[in-house]
Amino acid sequence: MIKDTEVVSVQIDGDRYHDTRHARVETDHIWRKTWLLAALESDLQKPKSTVTFDIGHDSIIISRANDGALYAYHNACTHRGTRLLEEGVSSSPLITCPYHAWCFNLDGQLRGAPDPNSFTAGLPGDRLRLKPVQLETWQGFVFVNMDRDAAPLSDFLGNMVERAAPYQIAKMDLLEDQTVSVDCNWKAMIDNFSELYHVDHIHPQHKRFVDCPNASDELFENGHTGLHVPGFVTDSRYPVPDKPTDYQEMQLTALGIDASAFHGRVADIPAAITQAKREQSGRKGYDYSALSDEQLTTVFQYNLFPNIILSGSPEGLWMMRSRPHPDDPSKSYLDKWTLQLNPDPALGGASEHKQTMHAASGNSEITNGRVARDCFGHEEILSGSKSMTETIDQDISLLARVQAGARSSGFDRAWLSDQEVRVAHFHDVLNETYHKAGLIDAS
Ligand code: FES
Ligand SMILES: [Fe+2]
Missing domain, CATH: 2.102.10.10 (Rieske [2Fe-2S] iron-sulphur domain)
Known part of the structure; x- marks a missing residue:
């Protein structure tokens, strides 16, 4: 497993994003060998x-x-x-x-x-x-x-099993099912969801509800990674505002808390959210008993090697999957299932989750009792006719340019910051496969 100090030395060349030999090796040694x-x-x-x-x-x-x-x-x-x-x-x-x-x-x-x-x-x-x-x-x-x-799935998942256990993921319902085709290699999508270094620049709204500088990364065996981002707070790079941001106001209101009570006390919001969630859990039909106070206000993300991104909160989840195009390594698909833990209707609770960053984009049609799968191209996101939520739309709008630059002769290999340690870990594991196949000199 990679150590933080080795981040910058991990080889991430441009070839792996477009070369058909790399794609062939991935087919034979990753897609046909991995859970x-x-x-x-x-x-x-x-x-x-x-x-x-x-x-x-x-x-x-x-x-x-x-x-x-x-x-x-x-x-x-x-x-x-x-x-x-x-x-x-x-x-x-x-x-x-x-x-x-x-x-x-x-x-x-x-x-x-x-x-x-x-x-x-x-x-x-x-x-x-x-x-x-x-x-x-x-x-x-x-x-x-x-x-x-192949060894059993639990061996492959390793630490992921215990990390996911406190959340009620298996009880979540499908709210939205989307697939977008994108003009980038499948790994460019995983890279994008493996670092927060880009967030302040291309997701400026995030500073109003998460504190990325205080996020923590985790690296696991088999190429899996984890991320925990403090939520219900503002970005610590910026001064704490005098009153709750628009996102915080929505989050407080969804829990029946008067946001105006936090003027001059914005730093107290996470504690108030935690207390309200605990107090309301029984009435709303949520079970938070296995979760710590910190987990109640933290956004988690686990990337399961090679192509799964599992990002959520106690009340909801985005389960995303990056899949290669069958013939063109410069294209791929991103599948996104939006799942939500619904309150027990018998208890009459309304979900506050629609107010959070893991909400659906709200375009779902129901067919035969299930949300219909919506497939579209990234052009439709660029034109605004489709959305996978503001955050993911912002990512997707940039990835064709990432791909174009990585493919050019002007790009040799990536130079990573320590905020990109999960990118490094992902490629460190990939490099073992490329090395065995003779595509790179050393892993
Ligand atoms: S019956 Fe399937 S290919 Fe002939
Ligand atoms: Fe992003």
């Missing part, structure tokens, strides 16, 4: 439900079969390879290939094929079942691993 976030368990509650997850040229089907168990297998027909299901959530008792109509049970077994007598070698079930993939669940999410010999 990957594939689906929401809530989309697979009922038997006959299926979700497809596309990563590069691979596509995985996750299904809840009639026996109640979850299965994962490649989305490739064992007859001649046709992709069986389109990307997305669906429900069907069987999977029928659109080409010659081979039919598979939801556990991946071949159920039947037209004109079976024309197969002189027969239709052996073991050989012709859909190629299985490892599957495990964690905190309401389904993870898959194409490597049949």
Whole structure:
């Protein structure tokens, strides 16, 4: 694991952001060897439900079969390879290939094929079942691993398991499901969510509700990282304002606290928020018993190697995933699930979470009882017709330029600050793979 003092020496060249050899190595040694976030368990509650997850040229089907168990297998027909299901959530008792109509049970077994007598070698079930993939669940999410010999998910997650445990992530409901295509390599997106160095410059609103200079970074085994940012406060680089900022006022009001009582006492707001959350938790149906006072006012973020960003607060979460474009390393997709811990309606509590930075952007349509997935290009964010919230829109509006510069002959390698230690850690782990593949001299 990287030490803080080694940050600047980590090699981050421009090639890895556009070179097809790097992309090929990532496919063979990362995407096909690592536990990957594939689906929401809530989309697979009922038997006959299926979700497809596309990563590069691979596509995985996750299904809840009639026996109640979850299965994962490649989305490739064992007859001649046709992709069986389109990307997305669906429900069907069987999977029928659109080409010659081979039919598979939801556990991946071949159920039947037209004109079976024309197969002189027969239709052996073991050989012709859909190629299985490892599957495990964690905190309401389904993870898959194409490597049949991979160690269990809990080994891979390591410290993440205990870090996430106090939060009620598995109880959160999906509020919004968005995918944006962006003109940058998938790692540029992860880099962006691995440092706060850019925040004061491109997210000027953050100074009104979080204190980035007092954030703490954590580096974990397997390339995972953590971040904790004090919330409900203003940025300590700037003078404390005389009265609550607009964000703080919204946050206080959502908890029924009179913001005007904090004129001249802005530094007291986090303690008041903590007290109000504790007092109101029972009535609102929240359970904060496993969380410390500090956790009640802290924004957390955990990046799970290689491509997951889990950012939230006790009441809500952005679960984001950066996926490579199958053919062009200079393009990628960012998936964002906005999840919210809803108060128990029987207790009549209203959520204050809509007022926080992890709120949804508010454009969700409901189809078949689930928010519809909204897919769009980054141009639509630039034009203002789509939004993934102000903060992420600001990031996305810049990433094509980051990609363009990193690809030019004028860029050799990154020169990092100690505020970018999580970027360094991510690439330090990547470099082991690139080094073994002969793409760089030393890791
Ligand atoms: S390719 Fe699927 S049935 Fe022929
Ligand atoms: Fe950002």
